Amino acid sequence: MNENARPLRRNEIRAQNEALILQAAETVFAEAGFGGATMQLIADMAGLPKANLHYYFATKEDLYRRVVQNIFEIWLHAADCFDNAPGPVEAIGAYVDAKMEISRRHPNGSKVWASEVMHGAPVIQDYLESTLRDWTAGRARLIQNWIDEGRMDPVNPDHLLYMLWATTQHYADFGHQIETLNGGAPLSDVQWLAAKESVKRIILKGIGAI
Amino acid sequence: MNENARPLRRNEIRAQNEALILQAAETVFAEAGFGGATMQLIADMAGLPKANLHYYFATKEDLYRRVVQNIFEIWLHAADCFDNAPGPVEAIGAYVDAKMEISRRHPNGSKVWASEVMHGAPVIQDYLESTLRDWTAGRARLIQNWIDEGRMDPVNPDHLLYMLWATTQHYADFGHQIETLNGGAPLSDVQWLAAKESVKRIILKGIGAI
DNA sequence: CTTCACCTTGACCATACGGTCAGGAAAAGA
DNA sequence: TCTTTTCCTGACCGTATGGTCAAGGTGAAG
Structure with missing residues (x-):
């Protein structure tokens, strides 16, 4: 993410990361189901540390709900x-x-x-x-x-x-x-x-x- | 199970318990998915201790496969x-x-x-x-x-x-x-x-x- | 530059889970 | 009866998981 050098603006960061996480979450939830999905797997797929997921989405259920x-x-x-x-x-x-x-x-x-x-x-x-x-x-x-x-x-x-x-x-x-x-x-x-x-x-x- | 007093024969016990477990497992797997299902929940629904499930079905995957x-x-x-x-x-x-x-x-x-x-x-x-x-x-x-x-x-x-x-x-x-x-x-x-x-x-x- | 709000993350925690095991109970066979 | 095989189960174990936190980084505002 953010391959080019331009620093991201605040709003962009939030929007981009939420989209990234939601996209990864959709894939993982689809492939493993809610119970089989893990925050770690979603984080890996999104290329973010797990703790960062919890910054944007408080709980696994919140993330799932949004998806x-x-x-x-x-x-x-x-x-x-x-x-x-x-x-x-x-x-x-x-x-x-x-x-x-x-x-x-x-x-x-x-x-x-x-x-x-x-x-x-x-x-x-x-x-x-x-x-x-x-x-x-x-x-x-x-x-x-x-x-x-x-x-x-x-x-x-x-x-x-x-x-x-x-x-x-x-x-x-x-x-x-x-x-x-x-x-x-x-x-x-x-x-x-x-x-x-x-x-x-x-x-x-x-x-x-x- | 075995409400009447007659003691069960070996074959009956095995057949009855396997059927009981498979029935409970089908329900739990259907309601929670493979990842969301727990052996404990299946055991409770079958009215057996969890360890007894592992006596009849070595692993969760074995049980799931049978279902x-x-x-x-x-x-x-x-x-x-x-x-x-x-x-x-x-x-x-x-x-x-x-x-x-x-x-x-x-x-x-x-x-x-x-x-x-x-x-x-x-x-x-x-x-x-x-x-x-x-x-x-x-x-x-x-x-x-x-x-x-x-x-x-x-x-x-x-x-x-x-x-x-x-x-x-x-x-x-x-x-x-x-x-x-x-x-x-x-x-x-x-x-x-x-x-x-x-x-x-x-x-x-x-x-x-x- | 300073301040402040927002973002990032490695380390950590409590819990719950799948699975194991030893030892006892009960049926089958002799 | 005694022996053997099968069945039963409470207690236990290592691990993985969801979630927390404190400390540090970074863009925006004045």
Whole structure:
């Protein structure tokens, strides 16, 4: 860090180090889980002494909480495309694209999120009960409208949303399994495109939107 | 354990205690992850002293390995319905039913499996590369045959399989999230049925099998 | 230059964890 | 009955972990 000679300003130091730590923490938490992650490992990966981590983040849980919150932001943001779309084909298509892109670009974030939820969401239960619940209810209403307008089959909106989450996040959370089945190589650009198209095609046709 | 007075025979003792420990271990590993789980916690949940765990399972990793292997057995067994079915509708329908039932009856097992894969499959990598790869290749060939016979759309068999895994396992791995969005209550019998039918309907229609 | 607030870090601490072991209890076999 | 094998467990050990702290370094403000 700070390879060039220019001394860093205060704000830069703080911002840069926090980002560095959060990045390293996301990786380590994703690879080892909360319990398996150690502050020492995160510190090594960030290239800082362990004590410095505790200067910026008081406890391991604080650090973890920040990591999870960051992911939740990204996660929610992906849903914007859902709102400004004229109909189910565009909305769901764009949503799948966005979430697949997240799975590809932020696989570690997705894993941390999955791990957190799997362990009973000890840290972000309140988010689930407020923000996520509201978001889900709103999108379910949107879907119901499309159904009422005859633009898609009468499917259960909740289960459709679960299906969208499941299929897209699977490519991040189970990326290692997919990679192994792909002969040990990560999916290529072409394969990612095929995955996206597969998911979109099957779901959109499955709900009678195309 | 051994509530009635009858003394247990050797074989019974061993079998009973191993089962007790494996059951407790599955729960704890699912709730806390490998790193977060402690032998003490597993021992408490099994109602045995910690030293007794190490009598039956030498190390924490041995115990974990056994838990994961048990799950893999169940997982693979669910695939039997795939083989003896006359066509895609029956095969995929039965497979979804079976996997949804596993998600409902063995949510902890599914979580441990997911956790293991998410962390790079340190313990069961060889299974992925042998048994699972073979299984997947065989099923993909089956699907390709159905496509060639014009019994379903020309979809990518691998991505279809991923979709089946993702959607069904989601109900176990993200069960807590679903429960929260369901007002804090577990899915009822009716809701589980609706979930199954939703998944089957969308996928089967989505691949042009119905 | 001086002062002050912020940043850095090696050394340290208490605790909790995985694992060991010796010695006793209980069942199986003779 | 006596012997052998298996099972049980409290007490213990070395280590690794999350977290603390005091002392020193460094950019900003006057």
